[in-house]
Amino acid sequence: MKKNNLLRMDNxxxxxxxxxxxxxxxxxxxxxxxxxxxxxxxxxxxxxxxxNQSVEIAMMVTPDGNSRLELSRFINPKVIADHRNAPVNALGYLRVMFAVTDIDDTLDRLYKHGAQLVEEVVNYQNIYRLCYIRGPEGILIGIAEQLK
Known part of the structure; x- marks a missing residue:
């Protein structure tokens, strides 16, 4: 049996x-x-x-302490490509999904920071309410509220 050396996903x-x-x-x-x-x-x-690079980073952690986002702003070298407004069916990184307790309240708070709903909040088989939103700079994230 092959040994699995994977411990976790860090960020x-x-x-x-x-x-x-x-x-x-x-x-x-x-x-x-x-x-x-x-x-x-x-x-x-x-x-x-x-x-020889210079990058400013901010490490963000979820409330459970298990997941992190590393936000980076490159000073040197300069950014050479921009994929922020790629459609959801583009190749490569798509989005990060977050579980929330109240999707409506979360959206109301994020709208104040410029978030835009991609299409609509949908009900998936009365199990989840979920949606995609674009945050600052067009970053695509998903949010989902588990129902009952």
Whole structure:
């Protein structure tokens, strides 16, 4: 039997232009700011393949402490591609889904931070109410409320 060395998924990374706006959005959603730092130097570029890089990061953590978002703002090198407004059927990263206790209240709070509903909140077989929204900079996330 093959040994499984996987322990957990540590985080999902999202590159943004405005770290402050994006942190505020995810704070409103209910994540906590675990830490913020600037990571720079040749050693970091050896991991990413970008050479001598400088990137400001904010680590956000879910209330249960098990999941994290690493929000990154690249200072050097500059961002060279933009996939934020890709449709939901585009190849590559799609979205992160969050479970919430009250989808309507969550939407009301996120609308104040510029969130836009992609289409509508749907009821899936009376098990979930769920939707996709675009947050700051067009970041696509899903939110779902389990029913009963």
């Amino acid at each position: 999902v990374g999202i590159v943004v232009e405005s770290l402050d706006d994006t942190v505020a959005f995810f704070l409103e959603l209910g994540l906590t700011l675990e830490g913020r730092a600037t990571i720079e130097g040749e050693w970091a570029g050896r991991v990413t393949g970008l050479g």
